[in-house]
Amino acid sequence: MTVAPSPTLPKRPRGRPRKTEGERDDGNRRQELLAAAAHLFRETGFSATSTRDIAAAVGMHSGSPFYHFKSKEALLFAVMEEGMHSAIARQALALQVADSSDPAPSLEVLTALDAQQRIRHLIRAHFETLLGPGNDFVPVMLYEHRSLSPRQRSVLAKLQLDYEAPWGPVLEALHASGHLNAPVKLARLLILGALNWSVQWFDPQKAASLDDLTDAAIALFLKES
Amino acid sequence: MTVAPSPTLPKRPRGRPRKTEGERDDGNRRQELLAAAAHLFRETGFSATSTRDIAAAVGMHSGSPFYHFKSKEALLFAVMEEGMHSAIARQALALQVADSSDPAPSLEVLTALDAQQRIRHLIRAHFETLLGPGNDFVPVMLYEHRSLSPRQRSVLAKLQLDYEAPWGPVLEALHASGHLNAPVKLARLLILGALNWSVQWFDPQKAASLDDLTDAAIALFLKES
DNA sequence: CCTACCGATCGGTAGG
DNA sequence: CCTACCGATCGGTAGG
Numbered sequence: 366m367t368v369a370p371s372p373t374l375p376k377r378p379r380g381r382p383r384k385t386e387g388e389r390d391d392g393n394r395r396q397e398l399l400a401a402a403a404h405l406f407r408e409t410g411f412s413a414t415s416t417r418d419i420a421a422a423v424g425m426h427s428g429s430p431f432y433h434f435k436s437k438e439a440l441l442f443a444v445m446e447e448g449m450h451s452a453i454a455r456q457a458l459a460l461q462v463a464d465s466s467d468p469a470p471s472l473e474v475l476t477a478l479d480a481q482q483r484i485r486h487l488i489r490a491h492f493e494t495l496l497g498p499g500n501d502f503v504p505v506m507l508y509e510h511r512s513l514s515p516r517q518r519s520v521l522a523k524l525q526l527d528y529e530a531p532w533g534p535v536l537e538a539l540h541a542s543g544h545l546n547a548p549v550k551l552a553r554l555l556i557l558g559a560l561n562w563s564v565q566w567f568d569p570q571k572a573a574s575l576d577d578l579t580d581a582a583i584a585l586f587l588k589e590s
Numbered sequence: 591m592t593v594a595p596s597p598t599l600p601k602r603p604r605g606r607p608r609k610t611e612g613e614r615d616d617g618n619r620r621q622e623l624l625a626a627a628a629h630l631f632r633e634t635g636f637s638a639t640s641t642r643d644i645a646a647a648v649g650m651h652s653g654s655p656f657y658h659f660k661s662k663e664a665l666l667f668a669v670m671e672e673g674m675h676s677a678i679a680r681q682a683l684a685l686q687v688a689d690s691s692d693p694a695p696s697l698e699v700l701t702a703l704d705a706q707q708r709i710r711h712l713i714r715a716h717f718e719t720l721l722g723p724g725n726d727f728v729p730v731m732l733y734e735h736r737s738l739s740p741r742q743r744s745v746l747a748k749l750q751l752d753y754e755a756p757w758g759p760v761l762e763a764l765h766a767s768g769h770l771n772a773p774v775k776l777a778r779l780l781i782l783g784a785l786n787w788s789v790q791w792f793d794p795q796k797a798a799s800l801d802d803l804t805d806a807a808i809a810l811f812l813k814e815s
Numbered sequence: 816c817c818t819a820c821c822g823a824t825c826g827g828t829a830g831g
Numbered sequence: 832c833c834t835a836c837c838g839a840t841c842g843g844t845a846g847g
Contacts, residue, residue, distance in 0.1 A: 394816085409736070410635070410637055410736055410737070411637075412635055412636075412637030412638040413637040413736075413737070415840075415841060415842080416841080416842060416843085417840090417841080417842090425816075425817090426816075426817055426818080427817095427841095427842095427843095428816085428817070428818080428819090428820095428842095428843075428844075429816050429817070431842085431843060431844075432816055432817095433816090435843095436842080436843080437841095437842065437843090508733070511634070511635055511638075512635070512638070545810075546809040546810065546814075547806040547807070547809040547810035548806055548809075551798065551802070551803065551806035551810075552806065552810050554787075554788070554791055555784040555785075555787075555788075555806065555807060555810055556784065556810070557787070558783060558784045558785075558786070558787025558788060558790070558791075559780040559781065559783040559784035559787070560780075560783075561783070561787055562779075562780075562782070562783025562784070562786055562787050563779070563780075563783060565783070566779055566783075573776065577776070578776065581772040581773055581776035581777065581780065582772070582780060584771040584772035584773075585770075585771065585772040585776075585777050585780055585781070585811060586810060586811075588813060588814070589771075589813070619832085640824075640825060640826080641825080641826060641827085642824090642825080642826090650832075650833090651832075651833055651834080652825095652826095652827095652833095653826095653827075653828075653832085653833070653834080653835090653836095654832050654833070656826085656827060656828075657832055657833095658832090660827095661826080661827080662825095662826065662827090816847105817846105817847085818845100818846090818847085819844100819845090819846095820843105820844085820845090821842105821843090821844080821845105822841105822842100822843100823840105823841085823842090824839105824840085824841075824842105825838105825839085825840075825841085826837105826838100826839090826840105827836105827837090827838100828835100828836085828837085829834100829835095829836090829837105830833105830834090830835095831832105831833085831834085
């Protein structure tokens with residue numbers, strides 16, 4: 366059964382949340398496109414998502430996304446770049462909080478207690494970045510990495526280095542104090558992998574909260590003494 | 591500079607490894623297709639790989655893969671199914687080896703030593719399945735899961751359950767003996783995630799061997815007492 | 816940002 | 832398994 370179209374309505378009434386009369390929406394149509402693209406890329410994959418799908422999701426016509434982004438690839442890159450920037454910002458904020466309990470921790474001589482505080486905040490912030498509501502940007506970055514040009518890849522690789530920078534000293538300190546047993550380099554890869562994979566199975570409807578996940582990860586990775 | 595085509599040669603001399611005169615290749619063209627598809631799906635992604643690419647990789651023409659598989663999706667499914675079957679077989683073999691040192695271990699009352707033996711073999715076999723030379727099938731299964739129909743997904747979900755079945759009792763035993771601290775259910779997800787993510791960073795050219803990875807994983811996840 | 820459109824590519828098929 | 836082909840869809844553009 367189909368719904369008869371009302372002849373007085375325009376052909377495409379769905380999807381676009383019209384602004385109130387006379388208001389211009391200016392540059393934030395671009396943000397809407399980014400969010401819709403991130404969501405669809407995450408759900409369906411980059412290659413399997415058409416630019417028409419993205420346009421439709423924000424109530425545009427098929428050619429219009431190209432007014433905001435010069436190519437589908439540029440849109441993907443913008444999603445990833447924004448994802449990394451917000452991930453880095455969230456992480457920095459989390460580390461500020463960790464530091465506030467111990468006003469002057471030095472990165473070069475982290476005490477065992479500092480390091481345990483910091484790894485917890487790093488892990489918790491990472492889960493938030495991956496699994497928090499509406500946070501589709503970084504998962505896209507993690508799983509659609511292949512679809513970028515070498516040039517774009519290298520820009521993002523640098524952002525990833527920035528993101529991962531705080532993990533090194535923390536893991537080193539934990540290793541030195543006997544709380545971490547594996548070689549630091551491999552430990553970092555395995556730990557981040559365990560966290561990143563949560564994108565595949567985490568269900569916000571179900572049992573575990575992000576705090577539960579953080580506790581479990583700490584219990585799994587860290588030794589007690 | 592281009593090479594002038596030799597006029598006496600057929601148009602498409604590349605790619606197909608011709609059998610010696612008169613030999614029929616029968617059913618193993620299908621296997622060649624599977625292997626080529628697995629490799630391309632892994633490298634390029636399912637959606638971004640065309641059936642023409644796959645055909646060309648084994649020296650066929652564009653329509654010919656559909657003589658062996660009724661659709662591109664069926665080809666993907668076959669890759670994944672074969673991947674899971676060989677993963678399950680490899681794992682079973684590894685556990686046999688683990689058992690041979692202790693002839694009659696009971697699954698219900700695993701000693702702490704049994705469990706440590708078994709987790710090591712489970713992890714090692716898992717790395718082999720993911721990272722071993724030519725083992726593209728399971729990585730495709732892990733990363734292209736989205737592209738399947740619900741029906742196919744449920745078949746593979748059952749195979750995954752079979753695969754993961756041995757992990758449960760082993761992790762329970764390790765938890766009971768104090769070698770594993772996190773809740774068993776989350777521990778399983780995090781551990782398998784850490785291993786699965788290795789597909790993203792492992793480089794067979796570089797440093798670590800699969801044994802190194804296994805040692806690091808054991809050191810990271812298990813407590814000493 | 817819409818309209819109208821293009822060339823390219825894609826999965827798949829009929830017939831041999 | 833090849834030949835020859837089709838309809839659909841796709842990323843992208845010119846012009847307003």
